Amino acid sequence: MRNSGGWGVSLYLAVRAIRRGNRGTLALTILIIALVVVLMNFLAMIIGGVVTIYNQQMIDYQYGHVSIEPNEKELFIYHADTIVKNLRRVPGVTGVTAHVSTGTTITNTKNGKFQTKALTAFDPVDEQGVTRYQMKMMGGDYLSKGDTDQILIGTLLAGNEDESQDKMPSLGGVVVGDRIEVAYSNGVVKSYRVKGIYETEGTLIDSAAFVTRTEMDSVMHTEGKATEILVRGTSADTAGPLKYTIMDYGVKEKIKTWNEKGKGILGDAINSFSLLNNIMTFVSLVVASVVVFIVTFINIINRKKQIGILKAIGIRKRVIIGSYLLQVLFLCTCGIITGVLILNVISTILTVHQLRFPMGFITPVINYSSLALSIVLLYAVSVISGYIPARQVVNEEILDAMRG
Amino acid sequence: MIEVTDLEKIYLLGKVEVAALRGVSLNIQKGEFVGIMGPSGSGKSTLLHQLGLLDIPSGGHIRIDGTDVSQLDDEARTRFRLMHLGYVFQDYALVSELTVMENVAIPAIMQGKPLAECYAAATRVLEKVGLGKRLDHLVFELSGGEQQRVSIARALVNTPSIVFADEPCANLDTENSRTVLELFRAVNRELNQTIVMVSHEPWHMEYFDRIIFIRDGVMDEERIRDEGKQDLVLVNV
Numbered sequence: 161m162r163n164s165g166g167w168g169v170s171l172y173l174a175v176r177a178i179r180r181g182n183r184g185t186l187a188l189t190i191l192i193i194a195l196v197v198v199l200m201n202f203l204a205m206i207i208g209g210v211v212t213i214y215n216q217q218m219i220d221y222q223y224g225h226v227s228i229e230p231n232e233k234e235l236f237i238y239h240a241d242t243i244v245k246n247l248r249r250v251p252g253v254t255g256v257t258a259h260v261s262t263g264t265t266i267t268n269t270k271n272g273k274f275q276t277k278a279l280t281a282f283d284p285v286d287e288q289g290v291t292r293y294q295m296k297m298m299g300g301d302y303l304s305k306g307d308t309d310q311i312l313i314g315t316l317l318a319g320n321e322d323e324s325q326d327k328m329p330s331l332g333g334v335v336v337g338d339r340i341e342v343a344y345s346n347g348v349v350k351s352y353r354v355k356g357i358y359e360t361e362g363t364l365i366d367s368a369a370f371v372t373r374t375e376m377d378s379v380m381h382t383e384g385k386a387t388e389i390l391v392r393g394t395s396a397d398t399a400g401p402l403k404y405t406i407m408d409y410g411v412k413e414k415i416k417t418w419n420e421k422g423k424g425i426l427g428d429a430i431n432s433f434s435l436l437n438n439i440m441t442f443v444s445l446v447v448a449s450v451v452v453f454i455v456t457f458i459n460i461i462n463r464k465k466q467i468g469i470l471k472a473i474g475i476r477k478r479v480i481i482g483s484y485l486l487q488v489l490f491l492c493t494c495g496i497i498t499g500v501l502i503l504n505v506i507s508t509i510l511t512v513h514q515l516r517f518p519m520g521f522i523t524p525v526i527n528y529s530s531l532a533l534s535i536v537l538l539y540a541v542s543v544i545s546g547y548i549p550a551r552q553v554v555n556e557e558i559l560d561a562m563r564g
Numbered sequence: 565m566i567e568v569t570d571l572e573k574i575y576l577l578g579k580v581e582v583a584a585l586r587g588v589s590l591n592i593q594k595g596e597f598v599g600i601m602g603p604s605g606s607g608k609s610t611l612l613h614q615l616g617l618l619d620i621p622s623g624g625h626i627r628i629d630g631t632d633v634s635q636l637d638d639e640a641r642t643r644f645r646l647m648h649l650g651y652v653f654q655d656y657a658l659v660s661e662l663t664v665m666e667n668v669a670i671p672a673i674m675q676g677k678p679l680a681e682c683y684a685a686a687t688r689v690l691e692k693v694g695l696g697k698r699l700d701h702l703v704f705e706l707s708g709g710e711q712q713r714v715s716i717a718r719a720l721v722n723t724p725s726i727v728f729a730d731e732p733c734a735n736l737d738t739e740n741s742r743t744v745l746e747l748f749r750a751v752n753r754e755l756n757q758t759i760v761m762v763s764h765e766p767w768h769m770e771y772f773d774r775i776i777f778i779r780d781g782v783m784d785e786e787r788i789r790d791e792g793k794q795d796l797v798l799v800n801v
Contacts, residue, residue, distance in 0.1 A: 179661075557619070
């Protein structure tokens, strides 16, 4: 005949131990577990923000949602005009722009400083349907369709007269209206007036330069060709299906989503961050397990005599262990709830007062799947750390335990 | 009720064996109030611990209500203690986080009875020991004598076959000791409750029906109260 008063008695004892135990110890333990939750997820939250801003910059300034590249061993996409026309008919496409890029040397004629850069040409009207440069002008104007004597440059390429303020090699303080010289790969050298300077906060993006297709075609004779075609769809999430729709429409060139394009550039950085995050998670888990172990151990050692009494009057070992495990689960649950609340408060504060990173102001993003994983891990280590000392003391002889 | 044959208990102190009990044999009948007495270190508490299944003997047999309890495993011993035995310890041994009523009710709750029934039983027995008005107090709010009465109530709540008391008056003054002993005698007489109690106070003898004297781990002598008389008669040496 089995005793039916198992978990019920564990719960009965646990509830009373929590209710009538030391409130200070209880609060401190909950706070420590809460901080462990924050520690385990804070870096992931920042990485989430970095990834989000990186992804948005890739979409808005570099690749659109889908980009089309020349096939292997080809320098250009030929018949780009036809492809662009066809792409505009694809359902879900909201904008298409064809780029031609070529290697150039850009020189600031005022001070002689020069930089070797890829100069990209686009149709300013088409470009507005895909990228967001026109919204990031910090000086001057965006390019117009007929511009041939004008150039658009990023703020980092423009740079400062005081070199020490530059984040990367620049032209040493170009301002709107200045003239700069561009030496093309075919030997043509042309002087352009800086029509506008943009700032996106993206390091790679803000060190680029742009002219119109009309201008590039006149110098490099690239009519009807493109080095890449960028396509904008309805949303970042639908880029995958959009890629296959474009393939179905007969585009034979290499087609990549923004995500596939970004993997190479961002992948290594994210991997490094993830490694750091994993180390931090591991350390946090060790801290959590040690804390829970110590708290449970001290708790149990202080009540060793009580455990002996309970055993003596016929309370089963598993009931006593169960009561300690329930206490640990309670502490853990309260700690996790508090931790998630703190994490949300931090996230809200950092959303209002954003952190400035090299790629711009980031908004923290709580990764709920990694948060869920950290919660599961925390429960697991807590239960183990609570179980070991409880079992150790409960297995002692009754009289030894009763002597305390 | 209790049949003990050749009971031995040997402790290991480092590499030295110390025989605390050396072949004790005795019988205790239902409804007896038995005192176990003897000088300090004689083995009286050790004997009680073996009888009460709180320790495992090194040799011999103990049968309680026909069950050879020496053969039970740990789980079965725990269950036997819960279902058949009650305990009163020298230092009250109450759970500090439970109220008076909860302390008394816990063995009944462990038996799987409905909570209301357990609380009703605890209340009844607490009223019997004179603590009916202190049900919701925590144990640290009670005096030593009151705590020991809670401990007695806890021992009685499951109406056990035997109550074992290990020097229950050792921490009490004479007045409280007398209250506890009167309580034991009342329970013994009114409920025909078997009680086995360890004591070293000579004046406690007046409460016992039978006294087993232990010396150096063996039964030294046994005295029994004659029917209706005050004197204890020597029956065995």
